[in-house]
Amino acid sequence: MVSFKKLIVVFLFSGLFSSFAWGQRVEPSSDLVVYKNIPYVTNGGYRQQLDLYLPKGYEKAKKLYPTILVEHGGSWIRGSKDEYVFYANWLVPLGYVVAITNYRLLDTDYFPAQLQDCKSAVRWLRANAKKYKIDKKRIGAMGASAGGHLVALLGSTSGMKEYEVGENLKQSSDIKVVYDLFGPTSFAAFAAASPEMIEQQRAASASRRRLIDPNEPIGKKHG
Numbered sequence: 001m002v003s004f005k006k007l008i009v010v011f012l013f014s015g016l017f018s019s020f021a022w023g024q025r026v027e028p029s030s031d032l033v034v035y036k037n038i039p040y041v042t043n044g045g046y047r048q049q050l051d052l053y054l055p056k057g058y059e060k061a062k063k064l065y066p067t068i069l070v071e072h073g074g075s076w077i078r079g080s081k082d083e084y085v086f087y088a089n090w091l092v093p094l095g096y097v098v099a100i101t102n103y104r105l106l107d108t109d110y111f112p113a114q115l116q117d118c119k120s121a122v123r124w125l126r127a128n129a130k131k132y133k134i135d136k137k138r139i140g141a142m143g144a145s146a147g148g149h150l151v152a153l154l155g156s157t158s159g160m161k162e163y164e165v166g167e168n169l170k171q172s173s174d175i176k177v178v179y180d181l182f183g184p185t186s187f188a189a190f191a192a193a194s195p196e197m198i199e200q201q202r203a204a205s206a207s208r209r210r211l212i213d214p215n216e217p218i219g220k221k222h223g
Contacts, residue, residue, distance in 0.1 A: 025082055029089045031056060040101065040117075040124035041166050047108075050101040050121055051081050053088035054132060058097075064135035067097040067125060069154075069175070071118060073145030076106040087142070097134055099125055103150070114146075116165050118154045119173035123164075126171040140177035148180035 028034050035052040039045075058065065070087050072079040081100040088098040103117035122139060129136045141151040155178035157163050164173060 026085050026089065028053065028085055029092075032088060032092050033058060034088075040121045047102045047104045048117060048120070049081075050099050050124070051085075051088075052132065053085075053092050053098040053100070055092055055095070055097075058133050061133050063133070064129075064138075065095065065097040065133050066138035066140070067099060067134045069118070069121060069125070069139065069141040069151070070098060070100040071103065071141065071143035071147030071150045071154075072100070073143065073147045074105075076111075076114060076146045078105070079146065097132060112163055114150055115153050115157065115163055118150050119157075119163055120166045120168070122154070122173040122175060123166075123168035123171040127168040137176070139175050140179070141175050142179040142181065144181035151175075151178050152180040154178065 033054040033056055035054075037046070037049045038052060039049050041048050055061075055065070068087070068091055070081075070084050072081055072084055074080075081102050084100045088100065091098050099121065101118070101121045103121075104113045106114075118141075122141075125132075125134055125139060126136045128134070141154055143149075143151040154173070155175055158174045
């Protein structure tokens with residue numbers, strides 16, 4: 001198994017091929033145990049569900065698995081967890097559990113709904129850690145484009161109660177490592193965006209700049 005401390009190296013390597021695989025739908029490998037469309041909030045619709053990918057035989061494993069939360073891209077107005085199965089096909093054989101989530105989109109819910117959903121998913125993972133052999137102390141997150149923006153915020157808003165809403169509030173939404181693949185940080189140049197979207201995402205960007213800790217394990221790739 002790849003050491004969780006070396007996970008950022010794994011993420012950096014993933015950036016070498018992510019631009020080719022991003023948005024392409026593939027089938028899960030036959031080597032994986034897959035649980036689809038799990039609501040991470042009570043009565044969660046399609047936009048508040050996750051897919052969980054685990055190694056075969058995980059039920060009998062005596063160890064706990066480090067876990068990667070993956071957030072999809074799509075400019076906060078489109079996209080799906082189904083477009084990121086290739087990460088599960090790659091990471092699960094290395095000894096990880098992978099959770100790929102959907103989140104509410106800007107056409108129905110303004111920020112911080114998207115970040116709140118990401119945090120709800122992390123708390124759900126911890127609340128169900130015993131069932132799925134998840135190591136609560138080793139949860140990381142990665143995402144591309146809009147998903148990269150969200151996981152960067154997820155990694156830099158630890159302890160901010162205004163983003164902690166919903167269920168499993170006794171569980172922490174903190175994560176250990178973040179890999180942000182070309183996630184935006186400035187929204188003034190988004191000419192096609194509505195004024196409302198720009199304002200909402202400017203607030204998110206400001207939060208990120210204000211809260212970022214140089215000691216946090218956050219990797220970012222552009223290009």
